[in-house]
Amino acid sequence: MTSINPTAPPAFHLLAKPRGAVCNLACTYCFYLSKEKLYPGSAFRMTDQMLETYISRLIEAHRAPEVTIAWQGGEPMLMGLDFFRRSVEYQEKYRRPGMTILNTIQTNGTLINDQWAAFFREHNFLVGISIDGPPQRHDAFRRDKQGRPTFDRVLQGLEIILWRSPAFCGMTWESASSSSSPLSSAGLEAGRSAISPSPPDSTAAF
Ligand code: SF4
Numbered sequence: 001m002t003s004i005n006p007t008a009p010p011a012f013h014l015l016a017k018p019r020g021a022v023c024n025l026a027c028t029y030c031f032y033l034s035k036e037k038l039y040p041g042s043a044f045r046m047t048d049q050m051l052e053t054y055i056s057r058l059i060e061a062h063r064a065p066e067v068t069i070a071w072q073g074g075e076p077m078l079m080g081l082d083f084f085r086r087s088v089e090y091q092e093k094y095r096r097p098g099m100t101i102l103n104t105i106q107t108n109g110t111l112i113n114d115q116w117a118a119f120f121r122e123h124n125f126l127v128g129i130s131i132d133g134p135p136q137r138h139d140a141f142r143r144d145k146q147g148r149p150t151f152d153r154v155l156q157g158l159e160i161i162l163w164r165s166p167a168f169c170g171m172t173w174e175s176a177s178s179s180s181s182p183l184s185s186a187g188l189e190a191g192r193s194a195i196s197p198s199p200p201d202s203t204a205a206f
Helices: 033-038 048-060 081-094 114-122 135-141 151-164 185-195
Strands: 066-071 100-107 126-130 169-172
Touching (some): 048 066, 081 100, 114 151, 126 151
16 A cells, blocks of 8 residues: 555546547547547557556545546447456455445447446446437537447437436537537437337346
8 A cells, every 4th residue: 555645635536538539439529539649559448457556546545435436438338348347346345444436437328238237227337428419419420430320329328228227327418519509308308209119128137
């Protein structure tokens, strides 16, 4: 254990980007994708050794009894579920008695399935899903690497999260164009009924 500066803040907020700028989308306004070019030859993957070091040092540096571990990208879900399973194992390993740890993740939502939703629910992740408004507004900017629209995939991910983990869902509206006209509940409902007129199969196993 390293010594902690007693004048350091008792708690602080760090964003971890375990895949750096790597993302499965190519939003036209993204300022971050080009940062990949700053690290030629990089694998853009947080190693398991670095993950353990990061978690242990982050917890150790907190004098407050609550620690927030925040995941962002690029697209952090591209690390895969096993990476996040190991993350919560390390959190348990290094958590001090009485300490509360909260995980948050910001995702574009296109990779969410039942397995991810079950994991998020089991470990109380606060999930932020980036969506830019109704389909025509969202798909004007938020396209995948092949140029295909993504609203339907995001909405499917949102549906799964809402049905599986309704207490732990957040949404954001990203683009400048959407800031003056945020997604209306009517717009979301229209999208929802277009994609999923009924709840996902309730018999699906976690
Ligand atoms: S989802 Fe986020 S990181 Fe990925 S291209 Fe869009 S704005 Fe950039």
